[in-house]
Each structure stands twice: as structure tokens, then as C-alpha cells.
Amino acid sequence: MRRALVCLLTAWLMPLAVVAHAQTNPALSGLSQAAISECAKLRSGDTIATVLFRTDRVTLTRSGQRTLAILKRCIGDDAELRIRVGGNPRTDGQTSTNEDEAFRQFRNRVVLVSQQLDGPRLSIAPAVRVDVEVYVGDLQSLRLHPRPAMLLARAEASGRAAILGVRNFDPPEEPVPVGPPPPPRQPSVIRPPDRPVVVHSEATSAPRIATRSFASGLPPVTDRFGAIAVLAFPGAAATVSDIRRMGAICRVFVRKFDDAAEILAERPDARQMVTIWPVKASLNIIPLSRDASDDEIEAVCGDVIGGYDYITAREWLQHVPEDLRDRGARGPYLIAWAPPGSIGDSDQPFLVSDLSALDSEAAIDKAFQLWSEEIESKPERWSNGWDPQMLLLAIGAAADRYGEQIVNGISFVLGRDSD
Amino acid sequence: MLIKLPLVTLILSLLGATALQIIIPTSSTEGALAVFVVGFLITAAIILIIRGLFSRSAKADEG
Numbered sequence: 478m479r480r481a482l483v484c485l486l487t488a489w490l491m492p493l494a495v496v497a498h499a500q501t502n503p504a505l506s507g508l509s510q511a512a513i514s515e516c517a518k519l520r521s522g523d524t525i526a527t528v529l530f531r532t533d534r535v536t537l538t539r540s541g542q543r544t545l546a547i548l549k550r551c552i553g554d555d556a557e558l559r560i561r562v563g564g565n566p567r568t569d570g571q572t573s574t575n576e577d578e579a580f581r582q583f584r585n586r587v588v589l590v591s592q593q594l595d596g597p598r599l600s601i602a603p604a605v606r607v608d609v610e611v612y613v614g615d616l617q618s619l620r621l622h623p624r625p626a627m628l629l630a631r632a633e634a635s636g637r638a639a640i641l642g643v644r645n646f647d648p649p650e651e652p653v654p655v656g657p658p659p660p661p662r663q664p665s666v667i668r669p670p671d672r673p674v675v676v677h678s679e680a681t682s683a684p685r686i687a688t689r690s691f692a693s694g695l696p697p698v699t700d701r702f703g704a705i706a707v708l709a710f711p712g713a714a715a716t717v718s719d720i721r722r723m724g725a726i727c728r729v730f731v732r733k734f735d736d737a738a739e740i741l742a743e744r745p746d747a748r749q750m751v752t753i754w755p756v757k758a759s760l761n762i763i764p765l766s767r768d769a770s771d772d773e774i775e776a777v778c779g780d781v782i783g784g785y786d787y788i789t790a791r792e793w794l795q796h797v798p799e800d801l802r803d804r805g806a807r808g809p810y811l812i813a814w815a816p817p818g819s820i821g822d823s824d825q826p827f828l829v830s831d832l833s834a835l836d837s838e839a840a841i842d843k844a845f846q847l848w849s850e851e852i853e854s855k856p857e858r859w860s861n862g863w864d865p866q867m868l869l870l871a872i873g874a875a876a877d878r879y880g881e882q883i884v885n886g887i888s889f890v891l892g893r894d895s896d
Numbered sequence: 897m898l899i900k901l902p903l904v905t906l907i908l909s910l911l912g913a914t915a916l917q918i919i920i921p922t923s924s925t926e927g928a929l930a931v932f933v934v935g936f937l938i939t940a941a942i943i944l945i946i947r948g949l950f951s952r953s954a955k956a957d958e959g
Contacts, residue, residue, distance in 0.1 A: 837923035839923045869920050873920045873921040873927065876922050876930045877923055877924045877927035880922070880925075880926030880928070883930035883933065884926050
């Protein structure tokens with residue numbers, strides 16, 4: 478009874494969600510002050526990023542042009558900024574869906590180099606599939622935000638332009654030696670490390686956007702991420718209802734959050750609060766837009782449910798303090814850390830949300846909405862544990878689950894046949 | 897006291913149950929009905945407790 482009273486009072490005193498507002502500085506959009514100061518150390522010939530597109534046309538975005546202008550200004554007029562456009566490495570007309578393979582082969586097959594940076598558009602015809610490599614000259618110790626990769630170019634196509642992958646330049650940690658300039662280096666492809674590599678993160682007023690990613694392992698942690706989160710199922714779905722529930726969670730996951738790569742292209746100045754659905758490394762997931770069709774979502778969800786990486790999920794769960802998770806709970810748990818490199822550090826802000834009690838798609842949708850709002854707020858404002866709205870969701874889910882028994886019980890008490 | 901009237905108690909309980917049903921999200925008819933009934937019972941219980949407290953204090957005043 479006491480609990481019920483508390484619930485009732487809680488419901489009446491339900492607080493409103495807080496929406497974080499952030500302002501951006503248009504003059505420095507995409508580049509921080511620290512990044513600009515690093516420009517002086519840049520050297521020609523380095524690749525800052527590689528972006529693979531499946532498209533027939535590449536357009537420099539407005540923010541990309543702005544970034545180029547900033548880069549040109551800070552590295553001087555003599556420096557050369559290049560966009561290198563390469564053909565698809567596959568010769569059989571098929572696009573490789575294996576991102577790593579595409580990157581590896583692409584490096585050895587550059588078919589077109591364009592320097593038309595003054596024009597906003599590079600038309601590449603009649604290529605059906607085109608990979609784009611973005612070059613910016615004079616980059617040495619690049620501690621720039623890795624966003625230029627997507628700042629510089631955006632794929633356009635008559636149909637749907639799919640981004641096959643993004644690789645960002647990962648600067649060496651050692652200081653730049655003083656002396657004659659070393660020979661130009663070949664473009665390098667950086668693989669995501671097993672553990673997050675933290676690039677210096679600074680306070681920024683960039684807007685926070687909750688995004689999602691189907692990823693194997695941990696992505697490289699950079700400034701572009703304000704926080705990193707994971708949707709962790711403690712154990713495999715054993716029953717048909719568990720698999721159905723996982724499907725509902727996946728559908729909501731896709732629809733509720735924007736794709737991380739898509740946001741990177743559209744809002745490169747934003748700090749992504751990315752939530753990861755861990756998948757096995759062997760799985761190739763094509764980036765899925767938020768407004769994808771039901772069939773596309775079903776297809777991808779079928780893949781990611783079958784290819785869910787439970788081992789990685791359990792590793793993440795081990796970082797969560799015992800008092801914030803129930804043993805034997807079916808999950809999933811949403812776990813976030815900020816800054817992303819602080820995974821496992823209990824002194825840094827982290828956020829945990831247990832969705833074990835939720836069954837229906839509507840309740841899961843609401844829970845993800847709450848998660849989205851919470852994770853987009855400042856990490857200092859994150860609150861764990863007792864969340865009135867999550868409590869209401871859990872009560873609603875319990876009512877759905879036990880509603881029939883309750884109604885039958887009442888009917889029995891009232892002396893009526895439940896049938 | 898107005899709260900002592902049974903009809904007022906009934907109306908307040910129904911209001912409490914409705915409020916609870918609006919606040920708590922459910923996705924099934926049985927769930928919604930369960931929330932309504934439980935909400936009604938909880939609100940009625942709270943009102944009865946308050947009534948009891950008032951009655952006790954009134955008796956104490958008379959004594």
C-alpha cells in the first residue's frame with residue numbers, strides 16, 4: 478500500500494523533460510580553436526579522411542566549403558587542398574558491401590584526381606559507383622576534428638546515395654620532429670581500435686544529437702562523440718516472444734535515432750551522443766536512414782538480431798556498477814558514458830537505463846524517447862536510478878502484463894464469471 | 897466536511913483513477929482497465945484514510 482501511495486504521488490508530481498539547447502559559432506563551425514592552432518603544423522600529402530560513397534555525383538556541402546576556406550586560410554595560399562575521387566575497386570560492376578575490403582582495394586585504384594575545389598560541385602559521369610577520397614594538403618600532426626571527412630563532401634545520386642563508410646585520419650601521438658620535411662606519405666586507412674582512443678575533447682557549444690550505429694567493437698572515440706552508449710542485452714533471446722521483443726526494440730532503435738554517418742554528413746558540427754547496437758564483426762550493415770521503409774528496417778533488424786554481439790554487450794555490462802543492474806534481468810540496458818573515453822570510470826558521468834520491464838513497442842518507444850532526451854542533456858545533469866517517467870513506463874508495462882489477471886480477479890471478487 | 901459525503905468520495909476516486917490512467921501509459925485494454933481499477937481503489941483508500949484522520953481529530957476535539 479505504501480508503494481502504491483508513493484506511485485500515486487509520484488504520478489501527480491511527474492516532472493517535465495528537459496531539452497538541452499546549444500548554440501554554435503558559425504565562424505568556427507566544424508573547427509575548434511585548438512584545431513585551427515594546429516593548422517600551422519600541417520604538411521602536404523597527408524590524408525585527413527577517406528569517405529566512400531556509392532553515388533554518381535559529389536557535392537561539396539556548404540559547411541564543407543566553409544571548412545575548406547578555414548583550412549586554406551590557416552595553412553596558407555600555397556598549400557593545396559585536393560579532393561581525390563576514385564572509382565570502385567570492383568571490376569565486375571558490383572559494389573562491395575564489405576567496407577574494409579572496399580577501403581583496402583580503393584587505395585590502389587585512384588582513377589581521377591580533381592582539384593576543382595573552387596566550384597561547389599564535382600560531376601563524375603558516367604560512373605555508377607564512385608568512391609571519394611578527401612585530401613587536404615599540408616596536414617601533419619592533425620589534431621583536427623575528424624569531421625572534415627564528411628564536411629567536405631556529400632554524395633548525391635539520382636537514386637539513393639549510400640555512404641559505404643568513413644575513415645578518419647588518426648594523428649600520431651608523438652611530436653613532430655624538427656628538420657627537413659619527410660617524404661610524402663601514402664594515404665592510410667585507419668581501423669577502429671579495440672579500445673577507444675581518446676582525442677582531446679574540449680568544451681563546446683555544439684548541439685548534441687542522439688544517434689545510433691550498428692557497430693562491431695568500440696568505435697574510435699573522437700571529439701565528434703559527446704558520449705558513447707550501448708544497447709546491451711545480457712543474454713541471447715531464447716523464446717519466440719523474446720525474439721519478437723528484440724525485433725520491436727530494433728525497429729524503435731532505427732526509427733528513434735538518426736544514423737550516425739548521416740548526421741555526420743548533415744550536421745557535422747553536432748556532437749553525437751551515439752548509441753551502439755553491437756554486432757559481430759562479420760556482419761555487414763548498410764547504413765539505414767531513419768525514414769527507411771518498413772521492409773528495409775525489417776531486413777536490417779533481422780540481420781542485427783541474428784548477428785548481435787552478446788560477448789561485447791556483456792563486456793559493456795561489466796562496467797556498470799552492481800547496484801545499478803539486477804542479476805538475471807533480461808534487459809536490455811542502455812548504458813552511456815561521457816566523455817566516451819571514460820568507459821568504466823565511475824568518477825565520470827554515466828547513465829544507465831533498464832528496459833527489462835518493457836514489452837510493448839509503444840512503451841519501448843517512449844523509453845527510447847526518454848533516453849534520447851536524457852542523453853542529449855548535459856552529462857552533468859544525467860541521473861541514474863529513480864526516474865519517475867521510467868517508473869510510470871514500468872507500471873504501465875506491468876499493468877499490460879498482469880492486466881488480464883487483475884481484471885479476472887476483480888470479476889471473481891464481484892462474483893461474476895470472467896468468461 | 898465535504899469529504900465526508902460518499903458521493904464526493906466516489907467522484908474524487910473516479911477522478912484519481914482517470915488521472916492515473918492518463919498518466920500511466922498502457923497498450924492493452926486489460927492493462928488500462930487494471931490501472932483504472934487499481935487507481936480507483938488507491939484514491940478511495942487515500943480519501944478514506946484522510947476521512948478517518950479527520951474523524952479522529954474531531955472526536956478528540958469533542959472529548
